[in-house]
Amino acid sequence: xxxxxxxxxxxHVQEGDSTNFTCSFPSSNFYALHWYRWETxxxxxxxxxxxxxxxxxxxxxxxxxxxxxxxxxxLYIKGSQPEDSATYLCAPERGGSEKLVFGxxxxxxxxx
Amino acid sequence: xxxxSQHPSWVICKSGTSVKIECRSLDFQATTMFWYRQFPKQxxxxxxxxxxxxxxxxxxxxxxDKFLINHASLTLxxxxxxxxxxEDSSFYICSALSYEQFFGPGTRLTxx
Numbered sequence: 292x293x294x295x296x297x298x299x300x301x302x303h304v305q306e307g308d309s310t311n312f313t314c315s316f317p318s319s320n321f322y323a324l325h326w327y328r329w330e331t332x333x334x335x336x337x338x339x340x341x342x343x344x345x346x347x348x349x350x351x352x353x354x355x356x357x358x359x360x361x362x363x364x365x366l367y368i369k370g371s372q373p374e375d376s377a378t379y380l381c382a383p384e385r386g387g388s389e390k391l392v393f394g395x396x397x398x399x400x401x402x403x
Numbered sequence: 404x405x406x407x408s409q410h411p412s413w414v415i416c417k418s419g420t421s422v423k424i425e426c427r428s429l430d431f432q433a434t435t436m437f438w439y440r441q442f443p444k445q446x447x448x449x450x451x452x453x454x455x456x457x458x459x460x461x462x463x464x465x466x467x468d469k470f471l472i473n474h475a476s477l478t479l480x481x482x483x484x485x486x487x488x489x490e491d492s493s494f495y496i497c498s499a500l501s502y503e504q505f506f507g508p509g510t511r512l513t514x515x
Contacts (some may be wrong), residue, residue, distance in 0.1 A: 335506040393447040
């Protein structure tokens with residue numbers, strides 16, 4: 292059973308602040324890590340799929356890094372905006388099976 | 404982008420009744436769909452993998468006779484919660500697999 296930890300559980304920042312949060316997962320048998328953004332009452336939206344150690348991905352003001360040897364990924368948001376308010380989920384993929392194991396998420400609130 | 408719908412978005416039913424939830428991929432075909440549920444303050448947990456034209460595969464601890472899955476076409480999977488009880492009250496969400504998992508918006512089930 293994969294144990295996926297995300298921290299912090301929740302985060303309140305002011306508009307314009309940069310922020311980051313962590314996803315920890317077992318480093319053994321790593322295949323891929325997925326990040327999702329989930330706004331209330333909407334569908335989770337895929338942000339990144341990361342596979343290689345040292346991988347860095349960027350989408351607008353959001354970026355992510357991956358360390359498969361130590362089992363963690365960071366998600367960064369530069370210059371947070373109120374529309375970034377959402378729960379950010381990470382999910383390692385179980386051995387290439389396409390099956391995702393989700394963390395509980397980090398709930399980000401950006402105050403105007 | 405790929406869109407997945409779910410119906411209904413919420414349902415309230417009496418204990419002992421059965422409830423059917425539909426998951427549709429609107430603009431792509433999906434041989435594989437996944438069903439998850441989320442209890443309050445918990446992570447999304449995979450329940451089962453739905454495969455078009457074959458039997459679903461269930462995760463450990465998920466009763467296949469209680470949660471009936473039918474993937475009758477490449478765009479539709481249904482989850483039927485049979486003889487629902489209050490402990491089945493949860494948030495059920497599906498995803499359809501293309502080059503990544505695209506999620507529906509979820510269904511809130513409340514069993515009285």
